[in-house]
Amino acid sequence: MSVTVEELKALTGTTVVDARGTSCPGPILAAKKAVRGVSSGAVMEVLATDSGTLKDLPAWAKKMGHEYLGHYEDSGYLRLFLKMK
Amino acid sequence: MESTKKTIIVFSGDFDKVMAAFIIANGAAAMDDEVVMFFTFWGLNALRKDAHVAAPDKTFVQKMFGAMMPRGPKKLSMSKMNFAGMGPKLMQREMKAQNVMSLPELIETAREQGVKFIACTMSMDVMGLTKDELLDDIEYAGVASYLGEADESNVNLFI
Numbered sequence: 001m002s003v004t005v006e007e008l009k010a011l012t013g014t015t016v017v018d019a020r021g022t023s024c025p026g027p028i029l030a031a032k033k034a035v036r037g038v039s040s041g042a043v044m045e046v047l048a049t050d051s052g053t054l055k056d057l058p059a060w061a062k063k064m065g066h067e068y069l070g071h072y073e074d075s076g077y078l079r080l081f082l083k084m085k
Numbered sequence: 086m087e088s089t090k091k092t093i094i095v096f097s098g099d100f101d102k103v104m105a106a107f108i109i110a111n112g113a114a115a116m117d118d119e120v121v122m123f124f125t126f127w128g129l130n131a132l133r134k135d136a137h138v139a140a141p142d143k144t145f146v147q148k149m150f151g152a153m154m155p156r157g158p159k160k161l162s163m164s165k166m167n168f169a170g171m172g173p174k175l176m177q178r179e180m181k182a183q184n185v186m187s188l189p190e191l192i193e194t195a196r197e198q199g200v201k202f203i204a205c206t207m208s209m210d211v212m213g214l215t216k217d218e219l220l221d222d223i224e225y226a227g228v229a230s231y232l233g234e235a236d237e238s239n240v241n242l243f244i
Contacts, residue, residue: 021184022184022186023183023184023185023186024108024112024185025108025111025112025115025186026184026185026186028112028115028116029111029115029194031115032115032116060115060116063116063117064116064117
């Protein structure tokens with residue numbers, strides 16, 4: 001399933017996890033830590049500056065059974081979206 | 086379901102290699118994998134406490150080992166470009182600038198995530214390291230325990 005950037009930008013009520021400034025494995029650890037507070041079907045948004053997160057977060061999501069929706073670049077950082085299983 | 090347990094043997098006491106081991110361990114734990122780290126020989130130094138711990142029953146050689154080996158993760162040297170200790174200092178400064186977690190932080194996070202630490206008692210004896218000198222609340226065992234864990238894992242690393 002592919003989600004367009006416009007659709008990602010239109011998402012509201014997401015749980016935002018700010019992992020900006022952290023390097024590998026920081027963003028994954030931050031996502032793991034935050035996951036408990038997010039209910040099934042809700043969308044988690046991860047903010048990151050480490051470019052490796054573009055590959056790592058989808059890999060983490062696949063392993064954990066969450067759905068990776070996509071990402072877009074904001075000013076100087078990445079916004080990545082996951083739908084919780 | 087197929088096991089996703091990871092076993093990592095930390096044989097090296099080199100700063101860079103121990104870093105790699107803990108980054109992999111933390112990543113795997115964040116992916117909900119059970120992780121077992123087996124520390125042996127020089128790798129045991131990563132588990133040493135910073136402070137000097139009195140160990141009166143050591144032989145002369147064991148005391149020498151104890152004095153000459155690095156005490157804990159902050160004292161480890163690099164496998165390359167160590168420059169008599171300057172290398173790790175420069176590396177640590179650069180890691181901090183890049184917001185990479187420090188080795189003590191990675192060790193702490195691994196513990197919080199439930200990564201199991203096993204210290205090899207045979208190499209502890211050889212090097213004269215006592216339980217008091219290593220981190221508290223870790224496990225102590227030998228090769229059979231490690232092999233038992235490795236049998237149940239789908240990735241095994243020797244670092």
